[in-house]
Amino acid sequence: MPETDDKSEDTATFECNICLDTAKNAVISMCGHLFCWPCLYQWLETRPQGQVCPVCKAGISRDKVIPLYGRGGSKTDPREKLPPRPQGHRTEPEADYAGPGGGHRYVFGDNPHFLSFGIGAFPFGFFASSFNLAGGAGNPMEHQHRDAAGPADHQMQDQLVSKLFLWLACIFLLWLLMA
Amino acid sequence: METNSSSGSLLNKRLQKELMSMQREPSPGVSINSHTLHGNSLSQWIIDMEGAEGTLYEGEKFQLLFKFSSKYPFDSPEVTFVGPNIPVNPHVYSNGHICLSILTEDWSPALSVQAVCLSIVSMLSSCKEKKRPPDNTLYVKTCSKNPKKTKWWYHDDSV
């Protein structure tokens, strides 16, 4: 299959050196090596000391990589986004990932929309409550409770109560208008 | 679980890609044993290796076992010689453990199964005298089953 071979050679130049896939949220090191930011981030987390480029072993750090912006893509610096992180990190004994306020970081699978929200307690509370008002059945925040059986019920109750109040308010408004 | 599947998909995707590229462009003397391809998990591979021509290992056949943890490629694979023929080499213990720095502290996620195999081929090829490591008996008696748990002391005698 010569055609597909040509193609794979063309795109290989833009493949991340870690996942071997086309680089997403690409960053480039000072030594010129291309990575997805989430991939490189995970590598840097693995080696907090003596961080080196996976390809050429040159020194590398978060501040010494340059984000690459293609045409039309997102203009946000990929380093600002919280990269996906394997679950193993949360269970490791060195507890430096949980912030001082006991904030948690969660990864919502293939849903990059939520990645930037998953840090700290406040944004979580905010989003959780706004989702409760919306009252969707496929509530993405349920990932938060995937190990506990209880809280889901509480959520349902909260939803019921808030809906009840909403109805009461509507009826009250109607009654005001009628009067 | 969501989080597991997202990190697991990187692992599987990457192993698939490595598998494909090794089948597409095999290196001389290195091939994937067909047993690797049976079963749906890619977490263990067996590699068939042949001693390179013109070296002390010419004509010999070896088998390498690769085990990948869920943190691969950020964590190095566990690599040992297995099977009836363990090469007699100053860096290979008789239980199949290999003293090679890229398998532990010098590991990089930019390395691959193929790169590891090529390093091992060249380690064997540069051997001038077939002998076991000097501490073989003691090591084999006392070591952990997993060579990655060994605190290797990389004797720098340029093989």
Ligand SMILES: [Zn+2]
């Ligand atoms: Zn990548």
Ligand SMILES: [Zn+2]
């Ligand atoms: Zn580099």
